[in-house]
Amino acid sequence: MNYIVFDLEWNQCPYGKGQENERIPFEIIEIGAVKLNSERQIIDQYQVLIQPRVYKKLHHRTREIIQMDMKLLEREGIPFYRAVKEFLKWCGEDALFCSWGNSDLLELQRNMKYYGILQLLKGPIRYLDVQKLFSIDREDGDSRRSLEYAVDVLEIEKQQEFHRALADSWYTAKVLMRLRSEIVDTFYSIDCYQNPKRKEEEIKVFYPGYEKFISREFDSKEEAMADKEITSSRCHLCRKNIRKKIRWFAAGQKNYYCLAYCPVHGWMKGKIRMKKTEQGRVFAVKTMKYTTEEEAMEIRTKKEEIKRKRRARKKGEK
The missing domain is CATH 3.30.420.10 (Ribonuclease H-like superfamily/Ribonuclease H)
Incomplete structure (x- = not known):
């Protein structure tokens, strides 16, 4: 090569x-x-x-x-x-x-x-x-x-x-x-200008410290977030499904976060970033990454802050 x-x-x-x-x-x-x-x-x-x-x-x-x-x-x-x-x-x-x-x-x-x-x-x-x-x-x-x-x-x-x-x-x-x-030899990147179109083309990569998943195309963010593979949470170390402590929540128009816990390896932070194709469809790039107790608390705080802002916005609209 x-x-x-x-x-x-x-x-x-x-x-x-x-x-x-x-x-x-x-x-x-x-x-x-x-x-x-x-x-x-x-x-x-x-x-x-x-x-x-x-x-x-x-x-x-x-x-x-x-x-x-x-x-x-x-x-x-x-x-x-x-x-x-x-x-x-x-x-x-x-x-x-x-x-x-x-x-x-x-x-x-x-x-x-x-x-x-x-x-x-x-x-x-x-x-x-x-x-x-x-x-x-x-x-x-x-x-x-x-x-x-x-x-x-x-x-x-x-x-x-x-x-x-x-x-x-x-x-x-x-x-x-x-x-x-x-x-x-380990930390290669993947360019997705020509993104996966079908399920069999989806990409999973395991790096030291985190896992990346690149999905096929969907018609909308809502359809993508209904896909079980996209919203699954696994420990990137033991590769087992783990329980979410905080389910996926939106932070802005493109990003979603979750917090999960592995009984063996501890806290895992999930992030989904929605990417738009030139044809107006979407695909997801998900990472599951080991995280510290302090960083896990930041995810909790982020979710609470988003909820607080939404409540304030609804109250202001009345």
């Missing part, structure tokens, strides 16, 4: 969000990538400029960051569909995508869908979010730092300017090479 550490540069509507193409808010104008072998050693690199077809003028912020102009892109760039086909061929079949953060893979697929070639990249996609891995390995697992911050912490020599696709790929690869193997 090879690691494909890639980075994208993109443009957006120069005239503001009101005039953007909703199907492609960010148009990719450069792909850069570095290929690592199974030992995480650099063995190849890839770079291509892309001719813009949606936004023919660079947004001022894009121009400032990447130090390119439209003339260069028109002169040296190639059509997006051709660039992607060449890139995927270069990646090879046994490849694991890696990127700094979770946005590059999303925008790659969104651009591919716009041009009618999304079938070339099947999803959901397992990948490595190197930004997240750096946080797990070197910090608290929750912080999200800039690429340059990680480069400085790891004392990686700055040989190129940041904010060009190949340079950022190279720096991301250098960060990946310095992370512990047990972190890299």
